[in-house]
Amino acid sequence: MKKFFSSALWHGLLWQAIGWALGASFVTLIRVLMGLKPFATFGFTEPAWVFGGLVGALSFLGGSGVLTDWFKWAKGEETHENHQDPDGWEKFINISLDHKVIGIQYTMAALLLLVVGGIFSLIFRTELASHGLQFLSLQWYNTLMSLHGIVMIIGILLGISGVINYIVPLLIGAHDMAFPRLNAFSYWLAPPAAILLLSSMALGGFDTGWTGYPPLSVRAPVGMQMFFLGVIVAGWSSVLSALNVIATVLRMRAKGMTAFRLPIFVWAAIATSIIALTATQEIGLSFQLVMFQRLFGMGFFDPAKGGDPILFQHLFWFYSHPAVYVFILPGLGIISELLPVFVRKPLFGYRWIAMSSLGIALVGFLVWAHHMYTSGMNEYLRVPFMYSTLLVAVPTGVKFFSWVATIWRGKVTGPYPTAFLFVLGGIVVFLMGGLSGPPNATVATDLHLQDTYWIVGHFHDTLFGGYVLPFFAAIYFWFPKATGRRMNEALGRLHFWLMTPSFIVLTLLMMRIGLLGMRRRIADYDPSLGFDPYHLVMTIAAFIIALSVLIFFINFFRSITKGEPATGNVWNSRSPEWQVPSPMPAHNYEQPFEVVGEPYDYGLADSVYVKFAEKKTGGRN
């Protein structure tokens, strides 16, 4: 406990509370001096809450100490890159510049947020198990449903940063990320962002869903503003982390690692970072405009003042559609990265896979308005957006073709490792998500499907298959690298076989009742529609998924100390990080390596991928 109370996390939280109170009091004082109403329903007035929330987030950063080195630079003082982290667990709640520690920090924060978001969904899923309102008020239902969406999204973004941070420098042979301080800063934006998001529950919640469309978001309670602030802060985390990834890959590669010898996951990380670096600004901007409309009466989205709510949707989806590729591209990269290791065959069509990630990312910039067919935007825009959206299926199809061709006649001896199961599960579930996509992209069918449970089933399939299952695969696969121990295989298999089938049942039923007319985001439904049994089965499936996640956590924490030791190349991988003992030392490779061959020549004799420099022996020193 003593370690916790001296940690950067605790100091940050403390300062966030202090900053929040001071900021809110400051605005309240000014309001008193100006003769305005000082207090409102939730204690402070809305401007006071917003300003306080902003000051609180900045105070967190100042209080945690993540800015200290930059202040020193501004004062002209030298700093050193401190990689001498303590050995214990406390390094994970303190500022570290080591990309591996930051990667684990991100991953743990992501798991925490995914659990919180999952609990929210269990609560309202239970409410939906039968018609009528059981135990939630409408406002709480809406708030939990909205928070489920955004907390999961932020959790996914953090999880992506976690895997990328941990793996990419190891894959390319870098000693760290290009900007270690910026890397730490990006991570430490996440805790205040999460607190801002969750604080919305105490301030009346918000009922817009995670999309926050005006005019509803202009009228929602103060919680709406906390949601906006939280997303903006988390967005900066994503932007700066993406900047770091691009600079790292462009500048820190090992000798001989040319563009087409990059591991496929690195290509995926680059593609995803291009989107996160640029498009994220538009969601921040759109939310900022609504914030200002609420605070200052600026009429961006108010038709009475010459504004237009459709503009919000354009800005919002310009990020939020590509964002789904931010979520899935790293997941698909993990699938392509791990598949050849397990089936002992070269990855089929390496260059096509590398280019398909970039292709998805770039086409992804041109499809945003397919969310808006029914919004009242100009009708002539529908057709070009329909075609650009259908175009995404081409590079995605390339990936499936490569996976199938890679698996074809592969040789897996013995029981399937858990990580491999999750890769296969990811492919199957993502295929379901992929096949249920074109009906939404096509204008004629989307006019019927818009805002139904079909859509809910579709995007849960894409995100589970494209992100969640590959993320678990990555955890099972690289866990020995981080800890020097393996996770338990029996518990892992149980986790997989509980989670995946129940998830498939869940989303298939979502799609079915969606086609029959179940609207999304509503707290109640007409009993005469006959959806009660479906909803009951879906609720049971959701609890089985929760149980499987519980098993995962037991396995995870047990294996850190009690897992079977695995310090060598457990997966018989060609990748450089497995050629050195686990866990990795602070500055990664003691001897630099040179890339001399193709990365995925599994099963081919005499093919060498990386060659480590000779240890300097003899001579002086």
Added chain:
Amino acid sequence: MEHLNKSEALRQGVLVFVFLAVLSALEFFVAIAIGSVTLLVTIALVKFGLVLYYYMHVYKLGATEDPDIDQHSYAYKLTTSRLGLWLFLLSDSFVFGGLAVSRFYLLGMTRPPLNQILGLGVTSVLLLSSFCMNRAEVSMEHGDRKNFTLFTSLTLALGLAFVAGVLGIEWPSAIAEGVTPSASAAGAIFFMMTGMHAFHVITGLIFLIIILRNGSRGLYSPEKHWGVEAATVYWHFIDVVWIFFYPALYLIGKIL
């Protein structure tokens, strides 16, 4: 691009400034006399290109380097930092791009009634500050500390004048014209665009204060002055944003 000596750099800086000044005057004239949007956009793009190349030195991103260079060396880290800064500017330009798109989406080919003389005035001040910034950076590159301090201070003063002009004179005068944040979408867009830009100018001023202080303490040398280069490129970026925002707000379209 080869390295310029001191007088060549001065000549180039002045020449680029003259071009920019003439183009800005031409822009103003085109807006009043012809009103051709194509021409206005072309002029803005030419100004953008001039600043990007001659003041922001975008070509430095493509500089070749020794393949066996030590990744821990100052030279290597400098190139990496430069790349990082440009990636940040790319990201930031999406904020301004989004605002510009919103402006044309909501207002189309109309614009709010604003004081033209004030607009031209603050634009000239910002342009002049960009020239001074360039002089300050070139001075540091040639080890001329006296001129570095002089021109950085001048940039700082002009930047302050710009902020004072926009927030202290332009905003009240717009409000007096009935262009208020809450009256109409046009007012909202005007305050949002100028406000976001002014926020960036203020952060730029903070960087200027930092390099001025560290420069006067002798912390920069002709070989090692990444802080100066970063603050310079950022300052010119702010100028680039205004190159597009100025015509978008003041020159293009019919007055509402």
